[in-house]
Amino acid sequence: MMLDTNILLDALVYSNMLALLSLSLTLTIMTLKVANFAHGDLAIIGVYGAYTFLILAHVATYLTLPIAFLFGGLYALLNYVLVYSPMRRRGANFVMLMIASMAIDIATRSMLQMYADVLKLNFKVYSRAFIFNDVVFNIAGTRVRGLVLISTLSVVSLLAILYVLLMKTKFGVAMRAAIENPALAEVLGINVEKVYATSWFLAGGFAGVAGFFLPFRIPTSPDLGFIILLPIFAASILGGINSLSGAVIGGYIVGVSEILGTYLLSQPPINLSTAYRPAIPFAILILTLLLLPQGIASLWSRGE
Amino acid sequence: MINLFLLMVDIGTMYGIFLILASSMELEYGELGIPNFGKVMFFAAGAFTVGALAVRIGTWLAGITWEGEFKTKSILYSTLVSRYFASHPLDAIAVFLFTLFLASIMGAVLGIVASYPAIRLREDYLAITLIAAGELFRIFGRNYDPLIGGTMGVGVPDVLAWLPSGAKEAGYILLSLSFAAATWLILYRLSTSPYGRTLRAIRDEELAASTLGKDIVKYRMRVLALGSAMAAVAGVIYAFYMGSVLADDFNPLKTFLVVLMVVLGGSGNPFGTLVGVAVYILLDRTLAILKHYVVLPFDINYFAMFLFGVLLLLVLMYKPEGIIPERPLLTVRAKFCRREDGTPERKLCD
Numbered sequence: 001m002m003l004d005t006n007i008l009l010d011a012l013v014y015s016n017m018l019a020l021l022s023l024s025l026t027l028t029i030m031t032l033k034v035a036n037f038a039h040g041d042l043a044i045i046g047v048y049g050a051y052t053f054l055i056l057a058h059v060a061t062y063l064t065l066p067i068a069f070l071f072g073g074l075y076a077l078l079n080y081v082l083v084y085s086p087m088r089r090r091g092a093n094f095v096m097l098m099i100a101s102m103a104i105d106i107a108t109r110s111m112l113q114m115y116a117d118v119l120k121l122n123f124k125v126y127s128r129a130f131i132f133n134d135v136v137f138n139i140a141g142t143r144v145r146g147l148v149l150i151s152t153l154s155v156v157s158l159l160a161i162l163y164v165l166l167m168k169t170k171f172g173v174a175m176r177a178a179i180e181n182p183a184l185a186e187v188l189g190i191n192v193e194k195v196y197a198t199s200w201f202l203a204g205g206f207a208g209v210a211g212f213f214l215p216f217r218i219p220t221s222p223d224l225g226f227i228i229l230l231p232i233f234a235a236s237i238l239g240g241i242n243s244l245s246g247a248v249i250g251g252y253i254v255g256v257s258e259i260l261g262t263y264l265l266s267q268p269p270i271n272l273s274t275a276y277r278p279a280i281p282f283a284i285l286i287l288t289l290l291l292l293p294q295g296i297a298s299l300w301s302r303g304e
Numbered sequence: 305m306i307n308l309f310l311l312m313v314d315i316g317t318m319y320g321i322f323l324i325l326a327s328s329m330e331l332e333y334g335e336l337g338i339p340n341f342g343k344v345m346f347f348a349a350g351a352f353t354v355g356a357l358a359v360r361i362g363t364w365l366a367g368i369t370w371e372g373e374f375k376t377k378s379i380l381y382s383t384l385v386s387r388y389f390a391s392h393p394l395d396a397i398a399v400f401l402f403t404l405f406l407a408s409i410m411g412a413v414l415g416i417v418a419s420y421p422a423i424r425l426r427e428d429y430l431a432i433t434l435i436a437a438g439e440l441f442r443i444f445g446r447n448y449d450p451l452i453g454g455t456m457g458v459g460v461p462d463v464l465a466w467l468p469s470g471a472k473e474a475g476y477i478l479l480s481l482s483f484a485a486a487t488w489l490i491l492y493r494l495s496t497s498p499y500g501r502t503l504r505a506i507r508d509e510e511l512a513a514s515t516l517g518k519d520i521v522k523y524r525m526r527v528l529a530l531g532s533a534m535a536a537v538a539g540v541i542y543a544f545y546m547g548s549v550l551a552d553d554f555n556p557l558k559t560f561l562v563v564l565m566v567v568l569g570g571s572g573n574p575f576g577t578l579v580g581v582a583v584y585i586l587l588d589r590t591l592a593i594l595k596h597y598v599v600l601p602f603d604i605n606y607f608a609m610f611l612f613g614v615l616l617l618l619v620l621m622y623k624p625e626g627i628i629p630e631r632p633l634l635t636v637r638a639k640f641c642r643r644e645d646g647t648p649e650r651k652l653c654d
Contacts, residue, residue, distance in 0.1 A: 035428030037435075087621055090645070095339050095427050099563060100620050102341075106560055107613025110606040117602035226556070230439070233432045275447045282436045289421070289429060 007263055009148050013217060015255025016151040019248045020158065020210035021228070022235035024203035026247035029236070030179050031199045032084055034097040038105040039207060039232060040225035044112060046072035046208025047220055051130060055123050061132050062150060065212050072208020073201040079104055080200035085193065105226065112222035129219035147216045154209055159248065162202070175199060231258060234281035238288045240295025249296060254281055311589070313473040317545050319585050320480030321538050326565045326577045327491045328534035334571035335500055336527050337507030338422050342434025343562050345441045346411050346532040348554035350539025352445055353407040354460055355452035355549030358399055359385060362461045365395045375449045375456050379548070382459030393466035400463040404540050411536025415529040423524050435556055445551035457550035460543050480541050487534050492574045503527065564616045570626025579627050
């Protein structure tokens with residue numbers, strides 16, 4: 001059986017996206033201990049922000065990447081400031097925060113649907129199932145799709161920025177301290193609230209960037225945020241849910257197995273419908289919980 | 305113009321169906337503390353059982369030979385079977401009872417399967433596992449045509465076709481409300497009995513409950529089996545009332561609505577469930593009627609969902625105990641504690 005290069009490249013792009021999403025989900029889980037069921041929606045908020053900007057100002061598509069970052073980040077910040085932070089102060093438990101994130105998911109998706117209706121009415125554009133046109137770069141004679149290049153570059157540079165921020169700056173030390181032990185960090189004069197808000201902004205921004213790459217691959221609609229939620233969680237749990245590096249590796253494992261697995265299963269002799277695609281991240285999720293509940297991060301980090 | 309009679313039928317029947325679902329969620333989440341975010345899967349199990357079997361058994365009873373594909377012909381044959389049921393009430397009742405029996409067993413078995421992760425996993429892992437399982441169940445129903453007709457859906461014969469028009473609609477209200485009443489009474493009896501107190505003890509402090517000799521695994525398994533069987537019964541009534549089963553109808557939104565009803569009414573109190581379902585149904589129907597009178601630049605259904613999402617958020621933030629809060633146990637003289645900021649806390653005061 002021959003594997004097309006295009007499928008491998010598609011797996012790479014999808015995994016890049018998933019790595020950013022599971023990384024940012026893990027960041028929010030580490031700060032607030034909330035499983036955010038609206039995390040996929042942050043990506044869609046980002047891409048709708050970028051799309052709106054594209055409609056208003058006719059610029060090159062890739063120039064709107066920072067807009068996606070900004071929209072995703074601001075929306076996540078808004079979630080944190082308006083909902084999670086007040087609920088945490090009132091002593092809401094883990095399950096209540098989880099239900100709140102579910103409510104945010106429903107509200108966000110219906111808000112995006114309403115926005116899509118308005119967008120269609122006012123600008124006469126496709127506001128659902130829209131796609132972005134890609135550019136092709138010519139590097140030393142080989143033609144490379146812009147998506148492959150730019151999504152990989154984005155992941156590498158965002159990871160580098162996050163690494164420097166967490167490990168080399170004073171703010172990073174404060175952030176790690178606030179994650180490790182919020183009460184002690186507070187005593188030492190760290191503004192935990194500010195640190196958490198910043199992490200949420202960053203997480204939303206990363207999700208927004210991931211969302212920006214969606215319309216290059218598949219038609220994008222408001223409900224897509226919920227559809228991509230399962231692979232994101234599978235990747236994050238595979239990564240050990242409390243490890244940023246684990247989340248990135250988890251993203252690549254889930255992404256590659258989802259794309260290649262779906263492709264292989266849809267070929268003869270199995271001929272399974274590609275609609276069963278969510279079964280692959282689901283299987284990874286179940287296997288992780290059964291075999292390696294602490295995630296792959298437990299393989300290299302010492303247990304606490 | 306809105307037909308007032310049909311509106312009442314719709315409100316009454318849907319109230320019953322959602323009350324069954326909300327009662328099962330209240331039992332699992334409110335009493336025992338298992339956030340069963342896969343509720344729609346068990347609801348679908350009931351509806352899929354009816355979808356797959358009712359028309360097949362009906363044609364067999366009526367002696368009709370099936371020609372053509374299940375996917376394309378099920379609607380036609382369900383009409384023929386309904387016509388047969390109009391003159392054979394006993395056959396109709398037999399089909400209803402048989403599918404009801406089978407569906408509740410299906411639900412209970414699925415509930416026992418779901419109890420394996422529910423006993424072992426942290427709440428967030430459990431939630432995503434159950435949501436995903438429910439979605440896969442829906443995807444299977446949507447893509448495997450012989451089950452419930454795939455994307456076309458399946459027709460369900462009318463088991464009350466033998467009643468005259470008018471009485472038939474009232475019959476569906478009665479059917480739905482009587483099953484709902486029975487379910488709610490089971491919930492209420494359990495909740496106020498020593499069994500219910502054990503469930504709450506497990507919810508509030510698992511370790512303490514197990515030191516007192518309570519087998520937590522067994523309690524969780526039984527409650528999930530019972531709750532899931534209840535949800536399957538709701539699915540059976542829903543399928544017969546709608547007259548068709550469409551896989552995509554069973555999306556995670558249904559689970560969200562049930563969670564909304566339980567939290568809004570007040571989780572931990574069976575009376576809260578009664579109120580929560582009523583508030584939701586009234587809000588939903590009001591918005592559906594308003595749809596005919598207002599013009600918005602967007603689909604009002606999305607607006608309704610947006611409102612429900614925001615409503616649940618506001619309840620969680622400002623009144624997490626719901627409209628009718630959980631009352632202290634009847635057997636113990638104690639008041640709910642209040643924290644410094646005045647919010648009630650689920651523990652006994654010193």
